[in-house]
Amino acid sequence: MxxxxxxxxxxxxxxxxxxxxxxxxxxxxxxxxxxxxxxxxxxxxxxxxxxxxxxxxxxxxxxxxxxxxxxxxxxxxxxxxIDTMRGVSNCSITIGVTPVASLIKSLTTSLNAFMQRYPEVTLRIIELRPAPLLNQLRQGGVDFAITSQIPVIDSALEWQAICRIPNVVVTRKSHPLCNTRSLRTLHQSEWLTLDAPDDPNTYHHQLFSVNGLPIPSRIRECTSMTLARALIQTADFAALFSVESLDLDYIKNEFAVVPLLDNIPDSVISMVRPKREIMTQSAMTLFDTILQDMRDIYPDFNHS
Missing domain, CATH: 1.10.10.10 (Winged helix-like DNA-binding domain superfamily/Winged helix DNA-binding domain)
Structure with a gap:
């Protein structure tokens, strides 16, 4: 071709x-x-x-x-x-992040430092849910991704696991089951998911599968975090949120954390890139910078 x-x-x-x-x-x-x-x-x-x-x-x-x-x-x-090697400044980098990954503490510092060091580089950052972001990476729409996607086998991509972020199930504070300790009891409630309900590579799907339960029959998909928050506040929905998101001032007081005794899977944050030989030098520099900064913050993460 x-x-x-x-x-x-x-x-x-x-x-x-x-x-x-x-x-x-x-x-x-x-x-x-x-x-x-x-x-x-x-x-x-x-x-x-x-x-x-x-x-x-x-x-x-x-x-x-x-x-x-x-x-x-x-x-x-x-x-x-090649243009960069010739001294022609037309370099651009597009990175993708998932909403959970965007909360990583070192990311803003890494990006600011890179932009100050390389002011001639055009940097574009897009936020997508995990599955669409992975498709963009495969098709070349982004240079690399920082994602909460469950790692998948893909010979064209390299995954670098960084850390785990705990997840919790939340409801509005007036939800009749907000104090239940059993996921089975909450299972028949209305659920809201930010990802495709039938996608097995999501933590929402994993929440039920690891606890021996089928996907709830009463479930709604909403990829807008802003609208999802509003829906949970105004109706009896349950949803899976990251602990990091509840640290944000504008979210932490909105919901009740359901005290479940069941196994709730953590989100594994990874940096994912295509094979190094098809990345530009500028993109590799930014990738390595962010990766090192993250590993400095999460040195004890088990990569095995």
Whole structure:
């Protein structure tokens, strides 16, 4: 797959139209169509199908999309790295954090120190839930991630575990079961989760599985932390929160911590990156800086 074919494929998949994609790439439609046909011949499948709404990806095209994004991003990073070596200052870094990971005490200090030392670097920080963040990392949307995602086997990624953050179950203070000590008793209550309820790689899912319980039948998903807080305050929901989040002044007085005797899994905070050879030097420098600062704060964490 050649770079001009990748760019053509991505442009058409985003625009859904040869005409619009050609305008965006400053190409003629025949030239763009030729690049797509070459790509389809290379893989022996149709990547697009024509519908009333324009061009849409076939299942083969959907499968290829993630690889194309990663290859395009890798090419961009390679050029950026070479430009930096030549003294051309156009370096940018995008890091992703999950809400729980963003509460790590050393992170703000590390970022401020890096920005003061490298003022020419454009730094972008995005916050996502664990599963979408991992997808962004795989597709090259972020240079590296600081995540509370349960580690998964992925040969393209390297995981560095940093620390554990305890979790607790919370409700509003007037919840009729706010003082129960049994998760089984609370199981039939309404639950609110910030992640997909059926995703086994979440701590909400693990909370029930490690205690021999099925996922509650009365469960709602809300990825907005602000709205989730409001819902818990105004209805009888139970939810899994990190202890770190309850240290925040604007949250700690809002909820009751349910005194459960059951096993509540901790969140493991990790730094995750693609293989080092496809990271820019600037991104590696920031990654290593944050990693070292975190390990200075959590020296006793068992990495085994």
């Amino acid at each position: 050649k770079l001009h074919q990748i760019k053509a494929f991505l442009a058409v998949s985003n625009a859904g139209s040869l005409k619009t994609a050609a305008e965006q790439l400053h190409l003629t439609q025949p030239a763009l169509s030729k690049a797509i046909k070459e790509l389809e011949q290379q893989y022996g499948v149709a990547l697009f199908e024509r519908t009333s709404g324009g061009l849409t990806l076939t299942p083969y095209g959907e499968r290829l999309l993630g690889y194309a994004r990663m290859m395009n991003e890798t090419a961009r990073r390679a050029k950026q790295d």
